[in-house]
Each structure stands twice: as structure tokens, then as C-alpha cells.
Amino acid sequence: MSGLRSFVARRLLLGALQTVAVVLLVFALTEALPGDAAVALAGDQPDPARIEAIREAMDLDRPAHERLADWAAGLLHGDFGTSLASGRPVGRYISDGLGPTLLLAALTVVLLVPIGFGLGVLAARHAGRLIDRLVSSVTLAVYAIPEFALGVLLVTVLALQLGWLPPTAVGYGTDLLAHPAVLVLPVLVLLSRPVCSLARLVRAGMVDALAAPYTVHARRYGVAGIRVRYAHALPGALAPAAQQLARTIDWLLCGVIVVEALYVIPGLGTVLLNAVAERDVPVVQGLAVVFGVLTVVLNLGADLVAHRFAPRAGVAA
Amino acid sequence: MRFTGRFALGVAVIGVPLVLALLGPLFAGDPGPRATSFTLGDGHWLGTDFVGRDVWQQVLHGGRPVVVTALAATALAYAVALPLGLLSALTHRRWLEELLMRPLDVLLAVPSLLLILLVASVFEPGAVGLALLVAAVNIPDAARIVRAAAAEAAARPAVEALRMQGETWWRMAVGYVGRATLRTLAADAGVRLTGVLYLVATAAFLGVGVAPDAADWAVMVDRNRIGLAVQPWAVVVPALLIIALTTGSNLLFDAALDQRGTAASSHRSTDKERRP
Numbered sequence: 001m002s003g004l005r006s007f008v009a010r011r012l013l014l015g016a017l018q019t020v021a022v023v024l025l026v027f028a029l030t031e032a033l034p035g036d037a038a039v040a041l042a043g044d045q046p047d048p049a050r051i052e053a054i055r056e057a058m059d060l061d062r063p064a065h066e067r068l069a070d071w072a073a074g075l076l077h078g079d080f081g082t083s084l085a086s087g088r089p090v091g092r093y094i095s096d097g098l099g100p101t102l103l104l105a106a107l108t109v110v111l112l113v114p115i116g117f118g119l120g121v122l123a124a125r126h127a128g129r130l131i132d133r134l135v136s137s138v139t140l141a142v143y144a145i146p147e148f149a150l151g152v153l154l155v156t157v158l159a160l161q162l163g164w165l166p167p168t169a170v171g172y173g174t175d176l177l178a179h180p181a182v183l184v185l186p187v188l189v190l191l192s193r194p195v196c197s198l199a200r201l202v203r204a205g206m207v208d209a210l211a212a213p214y215t216v217h218a219r220r221y222g223v224a225g226i227r228v229r230y231a232h233a234l235p236g237a238l239a240p241a242a243q244q245l246a247r248t249i250d251w252l253l254c255g256v257i258v259v260e261a262l263y264v265i266p267g268l269g270t271v272l273l274n275a276v277a278e279r280d281v282p283v284v285q286g287l288a289v290v291f292g293v294l295t296v297v298l299n300l301g302a303d304l305v306a307h308r309f310a311p312r313a314g315v316a317a
Numbered sequence: 318m319r320f321t322g323r324f325a326l327g328v329a330v331i332g333v334p335l336v337l338a339l340l341g342p343l344f345a346g347d348p349g350p351r352a353t354s355f356t357l358g359d360g361h362w363l364g365t366d367f368v369g370r371d372v373w374q375q376v377l378h379g380g381r382p383v384v385v386t387a388l389a390a391t392a393l394a395y396a397v398a399l400p401l402g403l404l405s406a407l408t409h410r411r412w413l414e415e416l417l418m419r420p421l422d423v424l425l426a427v428p429s430l431l432l433i434l435l436v437a438s439v440f441e442p443g444a445v446g447l448a449l450l451v452a453a454v455n456i457p458d459a460a461r462i463v464r465a466a467a468a469e470a471a472a473r474p475a476v477e478a479l480r481m482q483g484e485t486w487w488r489m490a491v492g493y494v495g496r497a498t499l500r501t502l503a504a505d506a507g508v509r510l511t512g513v514l515y516l517v518a519t520a521a522f523l524g525v526g527v528a529p530d531a532a533d534w535a536v537m538v539d540r541n542r543i544g545l546a547v548q549p550w551a552v553v554v555p556a557l558l559i560i561a562l563t564t565g566s567n568l569l570f571d572a573a574l575d576q577r578g579t580a581a582s583s584h585r586s587t588d589k590e591r592r593p
Contacts, residue, residue: 146560254429288431
């Protein structure tokens with residue numbers, strides 16, 4: 001039992017270190033600017049008033065460690081600073097963009113789990129036969145396709161040629177749930193890569209588990225096939241799959257940014273891309289901290305779940 | 318028999334975009350005068366793009382940046398990960414191993430595209446900058462795999478024998494352990510190249526590391542999207558080429574991995590799925 005507890009403690013420590021690293025890394029970004037950060041950020045419009053405004057807004061006259069302390073203390077209270085471009089608080093940007101992004105992510109995860117597991121179990125049940133080869137090759141092929149390339153092709157065929165679905169979310173506002181047709185293409189594109197990797201992982205785990213001595217033994221005792229499959233073999237395939245679900249967060253994040261740009265959805269990804277284009281550093285930093293900490297926490301949770309299912313599988317840390 | 322079939326399929330799928338990317342610029346010829354934006358026909362058999370350039374010519378030029386950046390980024394990632402991983406696997410000083418590997422564990426937490434966008438918001442990375450960034454994102458994971466493979470090889474009796482014979486550290490590290498891990502690393506390099514291609518193309522689509530009117534398949538998809546309803550070829554052709562490139566490389570390396578069928582590579586094939 002002490003082994004389990006020390007693993008949890010070590011993993012929690014690593015998570016805390018990763019959180020600190022994310023905050024430091026994001027802060028270090030402005031320090032890495034060559035020369036005067038205010039001049040560099042003013043970019044195309046280097047008039048003295050604007051440079052002065054940026055210097056003022058970011059407190060660039062004060063020493064770096066004081067600014068870091070202030071910024072980090074603000075983060076703890078949910079204060080992310082103010083935007084350089086508009087002067088609005090960064091927290092407002094985040095709360096505005098959160099709705100559509102959460103909706104996309106939630107829909108994707110809700111659909112991802114049954115589809116991924118379903119395909120994986122299906123392929124494993126028919127391992128080596130046509131249906132398995134079909135599922136395996138299609139998932140292998142689709143797994144590598146960048147979302148933007150798949151996305152534009154789906155728009156071209158399903159939206160423009162066939163006219164079944166709207167090509168973008170332009171004109172539908174932020175209440176996307178009221179227009180489910182708008183969500184079909186984005187969610188489909190977001191699902192493409194994670195479903196493939198999850199299905200392949202579940203298939204591999206199930207094939208191993210179904211060939212393992214304990215399932216053979218269960219069958220010899222006359223336990224029904226369906227029970228062997230779902231009550232005995234599937235849990236064995238769960239540990240790696242739980243970790244994959246967390247890794248998917250990284251992909252979902254990449255995917256969400258691309259998909260929001262592609263379908264013009266006003267979520268966090270769009271906010272981030274706009275801020276990057278405008279070099280609005282406080283907004284970029286605020287979003288980066290939110291995304292980074294979210295990734296750390298979800299990976300932490302997944303490692304703990306995976307450890308619970310398979311205590312001997314040496315997961316990170 | 319099935320494996321060779323899959324191998325051939327991979328080669329066939331990746332063949333077209335790869336040949337276009339590597340040899341295309343040689344056959345592109347003169348750009349010619351600019352025509353009207355988003356037209357079809359008129360001597361342009363794939364039409365014109367958003368500023369009136371010939372789409373076929375852009376396609377011929379546009380593959381090279383994607384492929385070259387991806388190859389350079391993969392090579393760069395290994396140039397750093399290889400010494401890091403080998404050193405931490407072979408050293409007997411526990412603190413050195415921790416010092417080399419622990420910071421990478423911490424870095425693994427940052428989502429790759431987020432890191433690239435973060436840097437892009439402050440600097441304006443060119444093609445070289447993009448290659449460096451993508452390489453940096455891949456170093457933590459690559460170093461972990463090198464370390465794992467090298468640690469396994471370093472624990473073999475052969476290394477003990479070399480040590481007792483008084484061979485130099487260099488001979489053991491590079492001559493034996495390095496060579497013994499080559500197979501695992503070749504498999505990993507294939508998988509990694511697919512991921513790098515994905516990341517390079519996606520970053521270029523989002524405008525990182527490329528000029529806004531660059532001849533680059535990913536940039537073409539982005540910039541010509543506004544004319545999708547009028548002139549779909551300017552988007553569909555580069556998008557299909559990118560899909561063929563990434564899918565083909567994944568199919569090819571997966572088939573190559575299966576053909577080898579070693580214990581090490583079968584271990585890797587489950588591991589790669591888990592990689593972010």
C-alpha cells in the first residue's frame with residue numbers, strides 16, 4: 001500500500017512542478033524578447049505613445065522578479081491582467097471564448113469514448129479477419145491526417161457540393177447548441193484522430209487480454225463469452241486507454257485551435273490565434289496558462305486512474 | 318505476403334506527393350504573368366489562386382518547404398535527443414541522469430502547438446525557426462525513447478564483457494550501445510516523422526513560420542479557402558497532397574515496422590499510440 005501512496009505523492013509532486021514550469025515558461029516569453037520588449041511588441045506601429053502605453057500596461061520598468069511575483073499572485077486570484085489591444089481584462093476574453101470551446105470538447109469526448117471503444121472491441125473480436133483489417137487500416141490511415149486538410153475536404157464535399165451542412169459557423173452567434181447542424185463538421189473533424197488512436201489501443205489491449213492465460217482459464221470454466229470479453233478482458237485494456245484519453249487532451253487542444261479557425265467558431269482557439277496575430281502578449285499568456293495547467297491536471301488524473309487499474313505498469317514519474 | 322502488399326500501398330500513397338515535393342520545383346518553369354483571382358481554365362488547368370497565380374505551379378513549388386522542414390526538424394530533434402538519452406542511460410551517476418531527464422518530464426506537459434503559438438506571438442520565426450521549434454517540441458519524448466532503448470542494451474552481458482576487457486567508454490557507448498539501439502530508433506524515427514509532418518503542416522496552416530503568400534501546400538489551403546465555392550481546386554489539390562504525404566508515411570513506416578517484427582519494434586508500436 002505504501003508503494004501506491006508514494007507513487008501518488010511522486011506524481012502529485014511532478015504535477016505541481018509541471019504547473020510551476022508552465023507558468024515560468026509562459027512568463028519567460030516576454031523576457032526572451034530581444035532589446036526593449038515594448039518596442040518589439042509595438043511592431044508595425046512604433047509610435048512613442050503606443051510604446052509608452054505598452055510599457056505602462058506591462059509594468060516593464062519594474063524588475064522581472066517583481067512582475068513575475070505580481071503576475072503569479074494575480075493568477076492565483078483569477079486575475080490574468082489586461083489586454084494590450086483593447087484594455088479589457090484577459091479574464092473576460094477567456095470567459096467569452098470558454099462556452100463554444102467547452103461545448104466542442106465535451107461533445108467530442110462524449111462521442112469519442114463509445115466510438116473508440118466500440119471500434120477497438122469490434123476489431124479485436126474479429127482479429128485477423130476482414131473487418132479487423134479494415135478497421136485497422138482505416139484507423140492507421142486517418143490517424144495521421146492533419147485536421148485542417150480533412151476539414152476543408154469535408155467542407156468542399158458535404159457543405160459546398162452536396163449542400164447538406166453549413167460550411168462555417170458564421171452567422172450563428174455563440175449559442176451553437178441551438179444549431180446542431182453547425183456542430184456536425186467540427187466535431188467530426190475533432191474526432192478523427194483521437195478515435196483512431198483510441199480504437200487501435202483498445203484493439204491491441206483486447207487482443208492481448210483475450211489471448212492471456214486468465215481469459216483462457218475463464219473460458220475453460222464455462223464463463224459466457226460476453227462476460228469474458230467485457231468483465232475480464234476489457235478492464236485489462238483500460239489502463240493504456242485511460243492514459244490515451246488524457247493524451248487526447250493535447251490533440252483536442254491542437255484540434256480545437258485548427259477547427260475553430262477553419263469553421264470560424266468564436267471559442268478560445270480563435271481568441272488565441274487573434275491574440276497571436278495582434279501580439280497581444282497578456283492574452284496569449286493568460287490562455288497559455290489556462291491550457292497548460294488544464295493539460296497538466298488531466299494528465300495527472302489519467303496517470304492516477306491508469307495506476308489504479310494496473311498498479312504494476314510503470315506510468316510516468 | 319500481406320506485409321509486402323501494405324508496404325507497396327504505403328510507397329504508392331506517399332510516392333506522388335514526395336516526387337512532387339522533391340522534383341516539382343525543377344519542372345515548374347517561369348511563373349508567367351498573374352491572371353484574375355480564382356478563375357478556372359484559360360490555360361491554367363488547375364485554375365488560379367487568391368492573387369491570380371497558376372495553382373499547378375504553386376503545387377509544384379509548395380511541397381518542398383513542408384517536406385524539407387519536417388526532415389530537418391526530425392534530424393535536429395535526434396541530434397539533441399541522441400546524446401542526451403545515451404548519456405543518461407550510460408552514466409552511473411544518478412544525479413546526472415536526473416539532471417538530464419527530469420527537466421524533460423516537466424516539458425512534456427506543455428501541448429506542442431501551444432508552445433509553437435506562444436513563441437510565434439513574440440518572435441516571427443521563419444522556416445528555420447519553425448524547424449527549430451518543432452524539433453524542440455519533439456526532444457523530450459525522443460530523448461526518453463533513446464534512453465529506454467539504450468538502458469536495455471547497456472544492461473546486456475556484452476557490455477559487461479566490454480567493460481571487463483577495459484574498452485573505452487566511447488567504444489561501449491557508440492560502438493555497442495548506440496548500434497544496438499539503432500533498430501528501435503529507426504522505428505521511432507518513422508513514427509516521429511509522421512507526427513512532425515502533421516505539426517509542420519498545421520503550424521504553416523495557422524501562419525507560423527511562413528510568408529502569407531508562400532508557395533506551401535498548407536498555406537495554399539489556408540489562403541485559398543475564401544474562394545472554395547468558386548475555385549475548389551486551389552484548396553482540394555494541396556489538401557489531398559498533404560493527406561497523401563502524412564497517411565503514406567504512416568502506412569509505410571507501420572508496414573516496415575511489422576516486417577521487422579522484432580520484440581523491440583512490437584513494443585514500440587503500442588508505445589507510439591500513446592504519444593501525444
